[in-house]
Amino acid sequence: MILAMAISASVAYVAASLLYLHYFVTRKQAAELVGRWALSIGFVIQTVLLTTNYLFLGRFPVIDLKESLCFFSWSMSGMYLAMRRRPSAAPLGTFVAPVIAAFFVVAVILPGKTFTPDDRFKTFLFPFHILVSFGGYAAFALAFGSGIMYLLQERGLKARRPGKMQERLPSLSELDGLLYGSLAIGFPLLTVGLVLGAIWLHKVQGVFVEWDPKIVASMVTWLVYAVILHTRLLTGWRGRRMAAMSILGFALVLITFLGAGAASSGFHNFFK
Numbered sequence: 012m013i014l015a016m017a018i019s020a021s022v023a024y025v026a027a028s029l030l031y032l033h034y035f036v037t038r039k040q041a042a043e044l045v046g047r048w049a050l051s052i053g054f055v056i057q058t059v060l061l062t063t064n065y066l067f068l069g070r071f072p073v074i075d076l077k078e079s080l081c082f083f084s085w086s087m088s089g090m091y092l093a094m095r096r097r098p099s100a101a102p103l104g105t106f107v108a109p110v111i112a113a114f115f116v117v118a119v120i121l122p123g124k125t126f127t128p129d130d131r132f133k134t135f136l137f138p139f140h141i142l143v144s145f146g147g148y149a150a151f152a153l154a155f156g157s158g159i160m161y162l163l164q165e166r167g168l169k170a171r172r173p174g175k176m177q178e179r180l181p182s183l184s185e186l187d188g189l190l191y192g193s194l195a196i197g198f199p200l201l202t203v204g205l206v207l208g209a210i211w212l213h214k215v216q217g218v219f220v221e222w223d224p225k226i227v228a229s230m231v232t233w234l235v236y237a238v239i240l241h242t243r244l245l246t247g248w249r250g251r252r253m254a255a256m257s258i259l260g261f262a263l264v265l266i267t268f269l270g271a272g273a274a275s276s277g278f279h280n281f282f283k
Contacts, residue, residue: 013067016060017119023053024084024112027104035105035179043101047092050108054088057115061085071138073145077121082145083268084114090149094193099185106156136211144204148264150197151236155261157190158254165251187249190257194243198236205233228267235260 030046033039061082064072073082091107094100131137160180167177180186208226209219220226239256242248 013060013063016056016063020053020056020060021112021116021119023049023056024088024108024115027053028108028112031104031108035102038179043104046104046108047095050088050104050111051092053111053115054085054092057081057085057088070132071141073141074132075123077118077123079268080114080118080121082141083148084111084118086145086149087111087114087152090146090153090196094153094189097189097192099181099189100153102160102180103153103156103189106159107153110152131215134211134214136207136214140204140207140211143200143207147197147199147201147204148268150193150200151257151261151264154190154193154197154257157186157193158257161186161190161254162251162258165254183250187253190253191243191249194236194240194257198233198240201229201233201236205229225267228263232260232263232267235263 027046027049030042030049034042034046061072064078072078087107088111091100091104091111095104161183164177164180164183164186168183181189208229212221213219235256239248239253239260243253
């Protein structure tokens with residue numbers, strides 16, 4: 012049953028990626044609508060899959076790389092579907108859906124690892140820490156996609172030869188609003204996630220902070236996004252600089268998620 016759900020969700024996400032690409036090329040609204048439905052179906056199936064794993068394992072299923080990639084893809088899918096209420100977010104699916112599909116398919120392919128039950132991960136704080144943190148990461152992924160679209164649109168307009176790609180993208184003001192909206196959602200979520208993580212760490216290990224590579228990388232990532240939003244609110248910083256910084260910020264998210272996770276020696280190490 013679990014394998015069938017994993018395959019079904021994979022098919023739905025890959026189909027959504029192809030449909031969004033078709034929509035971006037042809038501008039056919041029907042392709043975007045069907046792509047959104049495919050993404051929604053994949054999200055629902057994956058929600059059932061995660062719930063089933065939670066009940067079967069007796070813990071929140073986000074421990075190793077396989078489970079974390081799966082949960083990251085689910086978080087991005089849910090965040091995009093929520094953000095899609097904005098009409099300007101429709102083309103964003105072309106950039107986000109393939110990432111969702113890639114993360115989930117890799118998660119399905121990766122072999123699972125035997126995990127010795129640990130009471131630290133059964134506390135009520137741990138699921139909330141993971142849920143909120145990954146929600147922030149997902150919002151930053153949308154800001155990343157918005158930043159890429161902004162730079163593409165700006166480049167075409169500055170060349171004074173807007174091609175078909177520029178015609179398929181929202182206006183610069185819409186993209187700037189989409190980018191800022193994603194950051195405004197992601198930063199508070201990441202902040203709450205870090206606070207909950209510190210409280211959980213103190214509960215299970217007696218300290219609020221460890222100089223673990225992943226914890227340090229998470230704090231650096233938080234600081235970078237804090238600077239981005241601070242300059243936006245105080246100096247009106249926007250446009251190309253915001254787009255470039257959102258791309259840099261998501262690179263730090265991936266480094267935190269994968270690179271720092273590999274360097275960690277404790278429970279943050281996905282690869283041990």
